[in-house]
Amino acid sequence: MESQPTLETAEFRAELQPERGSNGGYSLVIDGVTQSHVNPDDPRDLQLPYVRRIAAVLGALPGEAPAVLHLGAGGLTLPRYLHAIHPFARQRVVELHPELLDFVTTHLPLPADARIELAIGDARAEVQRLAVEGDAAWDLVLVDVFAGGAVPRHVTTGEFFAELASLLAPGGVLIVNCLNGAEPEVTGDTIAAVLELLPHLLLIGSEAVLGGMTPGNTIIVASRHALDAESIAQWLGTDPLSMATGTTVVDGPMLEELAGTVRHDAAPELPAS
Numbered sequence: 214m215e216s217q218p219t220l221e222t223a224e225f226r227a228e229l230q231p232e233r234g235s236n237g238g239y240s241l242v243i244d245g246v247t248q249s250h251v252n253p254d255d256p257r258d259l260q261l262p263y264v265r266r267i268a269a270v271l272g273a274l275p276g277e278a279p280a281v282l283h284l285g286a287g288g289l290t291l292p293r294y295l296h297a298i299h300p301f302a303r304q305r306v307v308e309l310h311p312e313l314l315d316f317v318t319t320h321l322p323l324p325a326d327a328r329i330e331l332a333i334g335d336a337r338a339e340v341q342r343l344a345v346e347g348d349a350a351w352d353l354v355l356v357d358v359f360a361g362g363a364v365p366r367h368v369t370t371g372e373f374f375a376e377l378a379s380l381l382a383p384g385g386v387l388i389v390n391c392l393n394g395a396e397p398e399v400t401g402d403t404i405a406a407v408l409e410l411l412p413h414l415l416l417i418g419s420e421a422v423l424g425g426m427t428p429g430n431t432i433i434v435a436s437r438h439a440l441d442a443e444s445i446a447q448w449l450g451t452d453p454l455s456m457a458t459g460t461t462v463v464d465g466p467m468l469e470e471l472a473g474t475v476r477h478d479a480a481p482e483l484p485a486s
Contacts, residue, residue: 220316227313229288229320234260239321241288249288251321256293262458263430264290266417267355267388269448269455270434273441275384277301280350282343282380284336284368285357288317289329296327304329307339337367337376344376351380357390364392364399371406371475378410381437387411389433393422400431401473408472411435415442415464416471417449423463423471440464 220227225244233240238252238260252258259265271294278301283292286308295302304327308314311333323329332339336358354377358368367373377387387407391400408414414435422429434440446462449455463471 218316218320220312222310222312224310225313227316229317234258236260239288241317249290251288251290251293253321256290256297256324259290259294261290262419262454262460263390263432264294265452265455266430266432266449266460267291267390268294269417269445269452270386270388270432271295271298271353272448273444274299274353274386276352278303279352280382281305281353281355282351283307283355283357284340285355285359286314286317286331287357288321289323291355291357292327292329293323296324296329300326302328305332306330307332307334307336309333309335337365337373340373340376340380344379349380350382351385352382353386353388354380355388355390359392363396366476367478369399369403369406369476370478371409372478374403374406374410384438385436386440387433387435389435391431391433393425393428393431397425397428398473400433401471402476403433403473404468405472406475407433407435408468409475411437413438413440414468415440415445415462416468417445417460417462420459420461423461 218229228242229239230242231239234250236258238250240250241248250260259268281302281304283306286306292304292306391403393400416431418431421427442462442464449460
């Protein structure tokens, strides 16, 4: 691989910067912001704190061959990791930008034996298509969709999460990566929307972010069935990076305090009379 592959588009600049992790590998940096990190020699090497928090949940997934829907591709770090821990997992990855997906897979190819299907399209449109088809067999749906430093509004509404919930298999789990950055209220509004649909919910994040003292990532995990918060907390409690960043798991009454207001799709405009 060339030392630092670069992709220039009309919308963004992407780089694969080498040797950014403690064990080597490449960081996908878009417009100066690190989006993900990939170690092609060791897909279990997860360098970013928010990815390790998601990994704590993935380790508790039941079954040998879970069906996983990823909305948002990045460097395909989590599909690679899931393949490493669940080689027979069936995965589908939806990415809006074909040039980014081609850039990543050209320079950091996926394992040849991985059951990972790559699809180009808008996350909301793909979810709507699957919902119309009645595809309710996903053991895990993972939402990691950003446009710059913000989450597109059409993937923050109650209607969107209702469509997502309809795709979950019995016992299925929804994971949403939220960023308390340009729009800090998105996390609280997402909590409110998900709680209306999936009664068992927990949050994973640093104490500083959950307390509103600093921007950062919050991971929302939800299901129709009880979540194994103890196992997730134990995984994080033995992970040096998670301990160093003060990662905590929140459930119970505090969720109601953090919940915001459910967002809704914009009403269609009525034709002029």
